[in-house]
Amino acid sequence: MDKETKERLGEIRAAMKKYGFDKILGESAKNRIRGKDEEEESLLLDSEVPVKFRLMLQELGTTFIKLGQLLSTRPDMVGEDIANELANLQDDNPAISYEQVKAIVERELEGDIDELFAEFSHEHLATASIGQVHEATLNTGEHVAVKIQKEGITDKIDLDIRIMKYIANRADRLSGELKKVNLPGVMEEFDRSIHKEIDYYNEFMNMQRIEMNFVDNPNVHIPATYPKYCTTKVLTMEFIAGAKLNDVYASEGDEFDKKLLAKTVIDSYLQQLLIDGFFHGDPHPGNIMILEDNVLCYLDLGMMGTFDEDFKRNLAEAILLIMDQDIDGVINQLMYMDILDYDIDTKPLKRDLNDLFGRYFGVDLNRFDGILGDLLKLMQEYGVVLPNELVTMARGVSMVEAIAHNLDPEIDIFESLKPIAKRIARERLDPKRYLKSKKSNIILYEHMFRALPQLLTRTVHKIENEELQFRFEVDITDKVSIVALVSALIVGSSVVSFGPRAFDMPVISIIGYIIAIILSIVGIRKFVLK
Numbered sequence: 001m002d003k004e005t006k007e008r009l010g011e012i013r014a015a016m017k018k019y020g021f022d023k024i025l026g027e028s029a030k031n032r033i034r035g036k037d038e039e040e041e042s043l044l045l046d047s048e049v050p051v052k053f054r055l056m057l058q059e060l061g062t063t064f065i066k067l068g069q070l071l072s073t074r075p076d077m078v079g080e081d082i083a084n085e086l087a088n089l090q091d092d093n094p095a096i097s098y099e100q101v102k103a104i105v106e107r108e109l110e111g112d113i114d115e116l117f118a119e120f121s122h123e124h125l126a127t128a129s130i131g132q133v134h135e136a137t138l139n140t141g142e143h144v145a146v147k148i149q150k151e152g153i154t155d156k157i158d159l160d161i162r163i164m165k166y167i168a169n170r171a172d173r174l175s176g177e178l179k180k181v182n183l184p185g186v187m188e189e190f191d192r193s194i195h196k197e198i199d200y201y202n203e204f205m206n207m208q209r210i211e212m213n214f215v216d217n218p219n220v221h222i223p224a225t226y227p228k229y230c231t232t233k234v235l236t237m238e239f240i241a242g243a244k245l246n247d248v249y250a251s252e253g254d255e256f257d258k259k260l261l262a263k264t265v266i267d268s269y270l271q272q273l274l275i276d277g278f279f280h281g282d283p284h285p286g287n288i289m290i291l292e293d294n295v296l297c298y299l300d301l302g303m304m305g306t307f308d309e310d311f312k313r314n315l316a317e318a319i320l321l322i323m324d325q326d327i328d329g330v331i332n333q334l335m336y337m338d339i340l341d342y343d344i345d346t347k348p349l350k351r352d353l354n355d356l357f358g359r360y361f362g363v364d365l366n367r368f369d370g371i372l373g374d375l376l377k378l379m380q381e382y383g384v385v386l387p388n389e390l391v392t393m394a395r396g397v398s399m400v401e402a403i404a405h406n407l408d409p410e411i412d413i414f415e416s417l418k419p420i421a422k423r424i425a426r427e428r429l430d431p432k433r434y435l436k437s438k439k440s441n442i443i444l445y446e447h448m449f450r451a452l453p454q455l456l457t458r459t460v461h462k463i464e465n466e467e468l469q470f471r472f473e474v475d476i477t478d479k480v481s482i483v484a485l486v487s488a489l490i491v492g493s494s495v496v497s498f499g500p501r502a503f504d505m506p507v508i509s510i511i512g513y514i515i516a517i518i519l520s521i522v523g524i525r526k527f528v529l530k
Helices: 003-018 027-032 037-044 050-058 062-071 078-085 098-111 153-174 183-197 200-213 247-249 258-276 307-324 327-337 346-361 369-381 389-409 413-427 433-437 439-466 481-494 507-528
Strands: 117-127 131-138 142-151 235-237 278-280 287-293 297-299 305-306
Touching: 003 050, 003 153, 050 062, 050 078, 062 078, 062 153, 062 183, 098 117, 098 142, 098 433, 153 183, 183 200, 200 235, 200 258, 200 278, 200 369, 247 287, 258 278, 258 297, 258 307, 258 389, 258 413, 278 389, 305 389, 307 327, 307 413, 327 346, 346 369, 369 389
Parallel strands: none
Antiparallel strands: 117 131, 131 142, 142 235, 278 305, 287 297
16 A cells, blocks of 8 residues: 555544544444444434534545535435435535646647637636636637636545545445445445546537437527537536526516426426436536526536436336326336336335325325335335436436426426326337337347247257257146147247347247247147157
8 A cells, every 4th residue: 555545544544533433444343342333333323423424524525525425316325314414515625726727728728828718717717626617718709618627636536436445345344234335336336427527528528418409499508518628627618697596586577487497497307317318417406597588508517317218218107107006017117127126025015105106196296206206215115226327317306396396386297297208108119119229239139030940940959859858847748738838838928028128028028939939849740740
């Protein structure tokens, strides 16, 4: 271990000891020998733990603050109390000097700052632990905001993450309570997310992509970006001058069409979730501004969530089943989406879902985030480890719904949600969508079907020569048994609805049909052609 790592590890251990968290790490093994497990576990039940945890992360700086901000979005992992407290973390840091900014910009953009820009403000607009923003004007006249990453931040983050992973693995081994949280898994997720955030070129690509998704929507604006002035450490975008949401909430008169804005924020986020499968990971009020003519502008697009095509359709179907209060359908859909295990005891789950739907659908329901949040909490109670994107989506829905209700208390999200969900579900049955399959899938299926006749012939040959044998619990030496078995395979394969799919059919069904074909050939040769 090098000197720098030792020194930083010492700082972290001192902070953990200061706030009492050393008891669940280095001292845990000793505590077990001395019979002090109760002291270790009581720490996790201490009502002051959320505040102590926040203060410790704040004291340890950038990387730990970012970890806390991630954990604030995962109440399923750390609990509601800690998640709510971590939402109060401040990401402030002293600003760097203009000379430092100038050196970074000139190195990254490979030119003199006075030649690259017509004007570049010496004063920063905003600063945070990772970077700061300056106002500028391009030589072509565009008014821009330039975000500059502070020097050496990547090395500091990499060092802290190495230490965090060491601590997480140690805590996972020594603490029974923390093992349930899966700290090593949390750290792997955090490692990926923070490296995306500190890569400004990644944010540039995100902005380009979401701008294309809303290119035909006059009610939504994404700041323009300037590729020649963007690198992994410098991001140059259109300067946005608009109204903050809090000012819009407090406004009176007809300056803003609040009903239109409420509908725009809901519709635009549902489009991101269910149509585009590419959505803002943190759409809080500070990341949304209102421009002239009631145009909604999304900011801070460094962290985005993604859904693939199958997950989008499955999610839309799950939403429709929730709205129809189809409990069996919801359970089957969650199993199909690999959120619930197939061997779960569904009786208590059905009772809990009945209670959940009764609470929400027995009243005039116009909020979706409540039932969605409670459904995810219920999944946690059944030991389900929720996909990160699903939790991010639920948090995003909660934020935009709160924004929409602040703008228009009477808005009903289901009015926007149901037609979109139905549209996505209908597309599953549209034959045209198969024409949009990836070339790799088409080639794979073509290879499968080209090889199928030869595979069946070889398999039958091996069966006849007793090189391959099947063990069945029925006697297949008579015609009735083999016909019954083939019929059962065909019927069973037709009703299967779970598992991985090909050609929108469960692979299990395809395998069942293939076995039925093989047995049919065996039967024909044995009883008809003998």
